[in-house]
Amino acid sequence: MKDHIVFSLHGKASLYLMWKALTDLFQSKSDQRKLVLKHKLRNIKCENGDNMPKYLTKFTQCRDELGSVGVTVDDEDLVSLALLFLLKSWHSNQDSVNGREKLLGWERLWSDLVQEEIRQNTRDESSSKASDEENCALDAKAKKGKNKKASHSGAKGKKQNMSKVKSFHCYQHGHCATNCP
Secondary structure (H helix, E strand, C coil): CCHHHHHHHCCCCCHHHHHHHHHHHHCCCCHHHHHHHHHHHHCCCCCCCCCHHHHHHHHHHHHHHHHHCCCCCCHHHHHHHHHHCCCHHHHHHHHHHHCCCCCCCHHHHHHHHHHHHHHHHHHHHHHHHHHHHHHHHHHHHHHHHHHHCCEECCCCCCEECCCCCCCCEECCCCEEHHHCC
């Protein structure tokens, strides 16, 4: 627990008094609390390493906190803020959403962004897998070349020195690429 929470509970003799102190602390309807929460909402940013559900949950939680002090946040405002503070790598998605005739609702934006993140991750994984397979092939070829010091490249009988080709660990199969099938 944070210090200010512990301080608020210190000296409370009953659970009811503790509950009342927590309620006063977190559901205060003072103007100051409203301003702090509005500022928090406007300053939510997608950080490197945030996945889409984590990023969007920050908005949902802040909207709920604002609701508990009597401030209603429109879906349209939530969507606009979420799009505004996406990472630069997401700007093409931001442009496609902004280019629509009618702005998406919060639930639809959430679904679309999570689906896009899954699609991007799947594409990145398959690209990485192809790269690993290529590295396995290069490493196997390099090992053959190191044994012969030079190998023929085929068509015109040119010799190609493979002794300086570096080995890569094969992540697909979990061992050195020379053992790749």
